[in-house]
Amino acid sequence: MVPAGLDQKRKVREMGLVIGNLELESPVLLAPMAGVTDVVFRRLCREQGCGLLYTEMVSAKAILYRNRNTRELLAVEPGEHPIGVQLFGSDPEIVSEMACQIQEDFDLIDFNMGCPMPKVVGNGEGSALMRNPRQVEAIVSALVRKVRKPVTVKFRKGFDDSS
Secondary structure: OOOHHHHHHHHHHHHOEEEOOEEEOOOOEOOOOOOOOOHHHHHHHHHOOOOEEEEEEEEHHHHHOOOHHHHHHOOOOOOOOOEEEEEEOOOHHHHHHHHHHHHHHOOEEEEEEOOOOHHHHOOOOHHHHHHOHHHHHHHHHHHHHHOOOOEEEEEOOOOOOOO
């Protein structure tokens, strides 16, 4: 006979998804979307069975400079867990330090290498990082080294149609 706790964990693994030490009851994930994944939208997705929610994409520099609008992007309501925060930036020290500062409010840290918006790419962030693998290695290594939460990366299959 399997102890009840082990049986439940087996069910989670069979039906859900495991990311590091994070066990999700549903394999359905809400992608982080700028201008979309606010608190109200996330609440609706959770009610429909979403297993992991994400904040909107958040600039690590905006957290560093204590941008007023960024606080709203980082707001989490009770009942939203598990929830991930998606950070973007190009400086390994800033990205990893800001992730450390906010990690207690989140279950997962996601790093954005997929945003194609010109103002993000123009700063060498988002999908622009796909052209700089050494920078990506430095950022992701710093994140994994410094935070205690699982770290994931959102990226595209290439920077453009020719890469």
